[in-house]
Amino acid sequence: MYANGSKVANLLAFPGGMGSNDGAATLNVPTGRYDLAINPNGEAKKSILKVANAIFVANNNYLVAVVGTKDAPQVVTVATNR
Secondary structure (H helix, E strand, C coil): CEECCEECCCCCCCCCCCCCCCCCCCCCCCCEEEEEEECHHHCCCCCCEEEEEEEECCCEEEEEEEEECCCCEEEEEEEEEC
16 A cells, blocks of 8 residues: 555455455554555556545544455545544
């Protein structure tokens, strides 16, 4: 996964897609706007899903999930206060 062009998470997969990898990562990011991109196998130039201007605010936890299939991905974002 990339945020504003920089890789922030690596080796994520659909559950069962990479052995015991459950497709989860925990990140701490500063408050701001981010352009997110999900790329297959870490390929920087080939996105399967993009989210422009995702806003992350201090003192919130966010679940950002890519659901569906590789051919028809969708993003779900849920925010909760700490």
